[in-house]
Amino acid sequence: MAELLLIVTIGGERVALPAAAVESVVELDTLIPVPRAAPHVAGLSALRSRVLTVIDCMRSLELGATDCSDGIREAAVVELDGHHYALIVDLVEDVVEVLSEPVIVRAAMGEGWERVSKGMVETEQGPILLIDIAALVSGVEVKAA
Amino acid sequence: MAEAQSKAVAPRTIRLSVELLDRLMSGVSDMVLARNELARRLREAPGDVAVDGAFERLSSIIADMRDAITRTRMQRIENLFVALPRMVRDLSAELGKQVLVDIEGGDVELDREMIEMIRDPLTHIIRNAVDHGIELPAERLKAGKREIGILSVSARQSGNQILIDIQDDGRGINGKKLVEKAIAAGVIEKSEASDLEPREQLALIFEAGLSTAKEVTAISGRGVGMDVVRSNIERIGGIVEVDSTFGAGTRMTLRVPLTLTIIPALTVSVAGQSFAIPRSAIDEIVRANGESVTLEKLGGAGVATIRGRRVPEIALSDVLGLKSDIPEHERSLVVLRPAGTDVYALAVDRIHDHEELVVKPAAPAVMATGLYAGTTLADDGSPILLFDPAGIAQVGGVKLESHDRAARIVDAPIAAVEVDTPVLLFHGLDGGRRAMRLAIVDRIEEVPATAIRPGAGQLRVQLGEAILPLAGVNGELPSEKVRLFRLNDGTCEIGYAFREVIDLSAIAHDIIPAEHPGEVSAVTLVAGEPAELVDPHWLFSTFLTAAERLSEQPVCRLPADDPWMQNMLRPIVEAAGYRVVSEADEYEVDLAILSEASSGDLTAARIIRLRSEPDPTSAKDETIYRYDRAALLTALKSAGAGRR
Numbered sequence: 001m002a003e004l005l006l007i008v009t010i011g012g013e014r015v016a017l018p019a020a021a022v023e024s025v026v027e028l029d030t031l032i033p034v035p036r037a038a039p040h041v042a043g044l045s046a047l048r049s050r051v052l053t054v055i056d057c058m059r060s061l062e063l064g065a066t067d068c069s070d071g072i073r074e075a076a077v078v079e080l081d082g083h084h085y086a087l088i089v090d091l092v093e094d095v096v097e098v099l100s101e102p103v104i105v106r107a108a109m110g111e112g113w114e115r116v117s118k119g120m121v122e123t124e125q126g127p128i129l130l131i132d133i134a135a136l137v138s139g140v141e142v143k144a145a
Numbered sequence: 146m147a148e149a150q151s152k153a154v155a156p157r158t159i160r161l162s163v164e165l166l167d168r169l170m171s172g173v174s175d176m177v178l179a180r181n182e183l184a185r186r187l188r189e190a191p192g193d194v195a196v197d198g199a200f201e202r203l204s205s206i207i208a209d210m211r212d213a214i215t216r217t218r219m220q221r222i223e224n225l226f227v228a229l230p231r232m233v234r235d236l237s238a239e240l241g242k243q244v245l246v247d248i249e250g251g252d253v254e255l256d257r258e259m260i261e262m263i264r265d266p267l268t269h270i271i272r273n274a275v276d277h278g279i280e281l282p283a284e285r286l287k288a289g290k291r292e293i294g295i296l297s298v299s300a301r302q303s304g305n306q307i308l309i310d311i312q313d314d315g316r317g318i319n320g321k322k323l324v325e326k327a328i329a330a331g332v333i334e335k336s337e338a339s340d341l342e343p344r345e346q347l348a349l350i351f352e353a354g355l356s357t358a359k360e361v362t363a364i365s366g367r368g369v370g371m372d373v374v375r376s377n378i379e380r381i382g383g384i385v386e387v388d389s390t391f392g393a394g395t396r397m398t399l400r401v402p403l404t405l406t407i408i409p410a411l412t413v414s415v416a417g418q419s420f421a422i423p424r425s426a427i428d429e430i431v432r433a434n435g436e437s438v439t440l441e442k443l444g445g446a447g448v449a450t451i452r453g454r455r456v457p458e459i460a461l462s463d464v465l466g467l468k469s470d471i472p473e474h475e476r477s478l479v480v481l482r483p484a485g486t487d488v489y490a491l492a493v494d495r496i497h498d499h500e501e502l503v504v505k506p507a508a509p510a511v512m513a514t515g516l517y518a519g520t521t522l523a524d525d526g527s528p529i530l531l532f533d534p535a536g537i538a539q540v541g542g543v544k545l546e547s548h549d550r551a552a553r554i555v556d557a558p559i560a561a562v563e564v565d566t567p568v569l570l571f572h573g574l575d576g577g578r579r580a581m582r583l584a585i586v587d588r589i590e591e592v593p594a595t596a597i598r599p600g601a602g603q604l605r606v607q608l609g610e611a612i613l614p615l616a617g618v619n620g621e622l623p624s625e626k627v628r629l630f631r632l633n634d635g636t637c638e639i640g641y642a643f644r645e646v647i648d649l650s651a652i653a654h655d656i657i658p659a660e661h662p663g664e665v666s667a668v669t670l671v672a673g674e675p676a677e678l679v680d681p682h683w684l685f686s687t688f689l690t691a692a693e694r695l696s697e698q699p700v701c702r703l704p705a706d707d708p709w710m711q712n713m714l715r716p717i718v719e720a721a722g723y724r725v726v727s728e729a730d731e732y733e734v735d736l737a738i739l740s741e742a743s744s745g746d747l748t749a750a751r752i753i754r755l756r757s758e759p760d761p762t763s764a765k766d767e768t769i770y771r772y773d774r775a776a777l778l779t780a781l782k783s784a785g786a787g788r789r
Contacts, residue, residue, distance in 0.1 A: 030527055032418070032527060032528050032529070032530070033418065034511050034514070034517075034530060035418075035465035035466055035467055035514075035516075036464075036465055036466060036514040036516055036540070037510060037511050037513070037514050038510050038513065040510075041508075041510045041511060044511075044520060044528035044530070045528065046522055046527060046528050050171075051505060051507070051520045051521075051522065051528045053507070053508035053510060053511060055510075081509075083506075083507075083508040083509070085508065137510070138509075138510070139510065
C-alpha cells in the first residue's frame with residue numbers, strides 16, 4: 001500500500017504531513033505558555049497523561065502567529081526523539097495516498113517553506129508540498145546553528 | 146491471589162522489563178485522567194447513590210493501583226547505600242585504617258534502573274577514597290588530623306539532577322604530580338600543562354591510564370578506572386566532578402539526571418501562571434514586606450537583606466519576561482541554594498502548595514531556555530514547568546560561587562552531620578507565634594467557616610469528603626475563611642487552624658521543653674525570635690482518641706440477657722452514636738432501653754420502653770413498638786440531643 005499523507009492547512013496553504021508520523025489529531029483547549037522559550041513554542045498542553053509541547057507552525061514558518069486566544073485549536077500530535085509535540089494547524093482536511101516520489105520544487109518558495117520542505121509529491125488532488133516534521137519542530141533555530 | 150498464598154513461603158519475584166512497567170504506568174495515568182473526566186460528568190448530572198458508591202470504589206482502587214505501579218519503578222537510594230558501611234569496614238580493616246562512614250539522604254528516590262547504573266561507579270569511588278585517600282592512623286596524627294578518617298556519602302536532589310557526594314578528609318590529590326604524570330604518559334603536552342587551572346589539573350584523573358598511587362594495590366589497582374567511572378556515568382547522562390585540596394581531602398560528585406524521579410516541590414505563581422520549584426533547593430521563604438527583610442537596588446541590581454544577610458535578589462517576572470501586577474513589597478521571596486553554591490532570593494507573586502511531582506524531561510526547545518528542569522502534570526491534569534534554580538540564577542545574571550567544602554569538613558567534621566529540622570512558622574488563632582514541624586504538614590487548606598462545626602463531641606472540619614477533627618482553635622475563628630494545616634501522621638489526619646503562615650524556617654537552636662504536656666511541647670528560637678513548638682504527638686493523641694472517649698459519647702444501657710435487644714437493637718443503637726453497656730457495667734447512662742415487661746432502672750436520664758405488640762394498649766402508652774424503626778431512631782436522636 002502506498003504511503004499516506006495527512007493534508008493540513010497552515011497559513012492558508014495546503015500542505016502534507018507523512019500520516020505515519022502523526023499519532024492523532026486533537027483539539028487543544030488549555031495552553032500553558034513557556035516563558036523565554038523560542039517563539040514558535042506556543043506552550044504546553046496535556047493529552048491524557050502526556051505533556052505535549054505545542055508548536056505554532058505559523059511562527060515556525062515565519063508567517064506570523066496563530067491566534068490562540070479563541071480557545072480551541074486543531075493540532076496534529078507527533079513524536080520526535082521521545083518527546084510529543086502538537087503542531088497547531090488551521091485545518092486538518094483529509095488523508096490521501098502518495099502517487100509519486102518527492103521532487104524538488106524548483107520555483108522559489110517563501111523562506112520558511114523552503115526550510116521545512118521535503119519536496120513536492122503528486123496526489124489524486126494534484127501536487128502538494130511535503131513537510132519535514134523535524135524541521136517544523138525545531139523552528140527558526142536551525143538557521144542560526 | 147496466588148501471590149498471597151505463596152507469601153507464607155517466601156516473597157517470590159520475577160523479572161520484568163522496564164518497558165512493560167512504563168506501559169503499565171502510562172496506562173494507569175490515563176485511567177486516572179479518565180476517572181477525573183467521569184467525576185466531572187457525574188458532578189454535572191447528579192445520579193443515584195448507587196452509581197456514586199460504585200464510582201468511589203473505582204476511584205480508590207485506581208488510587209491504590211497508581212501507588213503500586215509508581216512504586217515498582219522507584220527505589221530509595223538507601224538500597225544502594227545500605228551495603229556501603231560493611232564494604233568500608235572490610236576494606237579499612239584489610240588496609241589497617243580507621244574510617245567512619247557517614248551516610249545521608251537515603252530517602253532520595255531514584256529510578257531503579259538508575260540505581261543499578263550507578264552502583265559500580267559509586268563502589269569504585271569509595272574504594273579509591275579508602276585506599277588512596279584516607280591515610281594510615283599514624284600519618285593522620287602526624288598531619289594533625291584525627292586518627293579516624295571520615296568518609297561521608299550523601300544524596301540529594303538539585304534541580305533536575307540527583308547529586309551524590311562522596312567526600313573524604315584524606316590526603317587529597319596532588320595536582321602537580323598529576324600533571325607530571327600526565328606529561329609522562331603523553332596525555333598532555335608540556336606547553337599546555339602550565340596553563341592548566343587547578344580544577345583542570347584535577348580533572349586529569351579521569352584520563353585513561355593515570356594514577357598518582359605509587360604502588361599497585363589489590364583494592365583499587367593502579368587507580369585506572371576513573372576513566373571507566375566517568376564513561377559509565379556519562380552514558381546515563383550524568384557527570385562526575387572532582388574537587389580536592391591537597392592534604393585536606395577529596396570530594397567526588399556524581400550528578401545523574403532524574404528521569405522518572407518523584408520530587409517534592411513548591412508551587413508558586415507569577416503573573417497568573419504556576420510553576421514548581423524543587424524543594425531541595427529552597428533554603429527558606431520570607432515575605433518581602435516582613436520585618437526582617439529589606440529590599441534595595443544597587444545600580445539596578447536587587448539586594449535583599451534577610452536578617453542581616455545580604456542576598457542577591459531577582460524577580461521571577463523579570464527573568465521570565467512576564468508582567469507581574471503584584472507590587473514588589475507584596476511578593477514573597479524564595480531563598481534558593483542551587484547545588485552547593487551561594488544563595489539568592491527569587492521574588493514570586495504567590496506561594497501555593499507543596500506537592501509531590503513526577504518530573505519528566507521537557508522537549509529540547511523548552512530545555513534550551515536553560516530555565517527549566519522538566520515538566521510535570523499537576524493534580525488537575527494541567528502541565529506545570531519545573532524550574533532549575535541554577536538556571537534561573539544564570540539567566541537572571543546572579544553570580545554564584547561554590548563553597549570550599551573540603552576546608553570546612555576538616556575543621557568541623559561533626560558539624561556537617563547535624564541536620565536542622567524544617568518547621569513552618571505561623572501565627573495561631575490566638576496570635577501566638579508557633580512552629581509546626583514541616584514533615585507532618587500535608588498541605589495548607591482554606592475552608593469556609595461553615596465547614597467547621599461541632600460533631601460527635603468536638604469541632605470538626607469538612608475537607609472535601611473527609612471530616613477531620615480540628616485542633617488549634619484557641620482563639621476566635623475568622624468569620625469567613627479559615628486557613629488550616631492538614632496534619633498527617635501516616636494513617637490519620639487532623640486539621641489545625643491558624644491565622645497566617647509567617648515563614649518556612651528551621652530549628653537550629655536549643656529547645657526548652659515545656660513543663661506540662663500540652664499542645665506546646667517546647668519553646669525555641671526560630672528565625673531569631675522565640676516560638677512555641679507544637680507537639681504533634683499530643684495533638685494526635687488528644688484529638689483522635691477523643692471520639693472514642695467514654696465521656697464524649699452518649700451511653701445506652703441494654704439488658705444483657707435479652708437476645709433480641711443484643712442482636713437486633715444493638716446495631717441500631719450503636720449506629721446512632723451510642724456506646725452500649727449492660728447492667729453489669731457501672732456507668733452513668735444517658736439512655737436505657739427496656740422491654741415493657743421489665744421494671745426498674747430509673748438511674749438513666751432517659752428511658753425508652755419497647756412493646757412487642759404493634760398497637761398501643763392504651764392512649765397513655767408511651768412505649769414504642771419494637772419494629773417501628775422510625776420512631777425508635779427519633780427517640781434515640783432526641784435522647785442524644787437532650788443530653789447536650
